[in-house]
Amino acid sequence: MRGEEELLTTATAVRRAISLLKRRTRETQTHDLSLPETAVMSRLDRHGPDSISGLARWEQITPQAMGATVGGLESRGLLHRIPDPHDKRRGLLSLTEAGADLLRTARDNRTEQIAHALADNFTPEEIAEIRRAATLFERIAQFL
Amino acid sequence: MRGEEELLTTATAVRRAISLLKRRTRETQTHDLSLPETAVMSRLDRHGPDSISGLARWEQITPQAMGATVGGLESRGLLHRIPDPHDKRRGLLSLTEAGADLLRTARDNRTEQIAHALADNFTPEEIAEIRRAATLFERIAQFL
DNA sequence: TATTGTTATACTCTATAACTATA
């Protein structure tokens, strides 16, 4: 395949994949946690307590948008917020016991769902290729 | 890497990539065509005229949602609709001259943008890998 | 001055429900 042709073919395939992934991951009705919620919960679990602003910077969204996501999780008792003793403006968010349980049990967890989709439908070689490509796709996102 | 560990690592990377791609492709202000609009225009260009229902089935969204996308393109003079002579319910959508021009000129076109992002920031080997992986990502979407 | 967080508001893209016209 010629270089330029390959480029457009690849770009079209990427655009198509993004479109489909966007739609399919929007349908959250059968899941306990939406995609943004899963991201926040996993982040707090792996990196420890953080503020709304910190989480927003990490996910590259506005603090207002992160506030909405966090608020939903708090109202469901999955996160709790304690004041930062060193900075009275900040609140430090962490998982409640219920939140940690939900994440560990991992039923209906988005990452688990993806893991199952991978395990059930792809060969180990394809999974290895997907893992490498996920990093490349993240890099693509940086340039859009 | 152990099988199960690799699976979760891969799933997390995929989830992260999807989250970032979703956000970055939402910002349409600097573009003439949004992602769904680009999809419809490219489809009509490559496969010829189609109805709203046909396009909706292809993109796997409801006819109502597709009607909204198409309506926006029609009102900007990029698509026009002619009645299907064989079925008075249907309208056949195709690109107007302006629509075809926009797609061919491809300035601010999403696919072109992706193509440039690829060309400027990835090696030919990486682009080949991305092309293969895009198909795998589409398959992942089918199982979510 | 800069940062943390909030409230108010609006946009995009999608969904479900209910309808008319045609097949």
Add this chain to the structure above:
DNA sequence: TATAGTTATAGAGTATAACAATA
């Protein structure tokens, strides 16, 4: 009955603007 298309309405997840409290 089934399909093509429309209008009405709602929801998730984002954004910008404007503000209060604190650093």
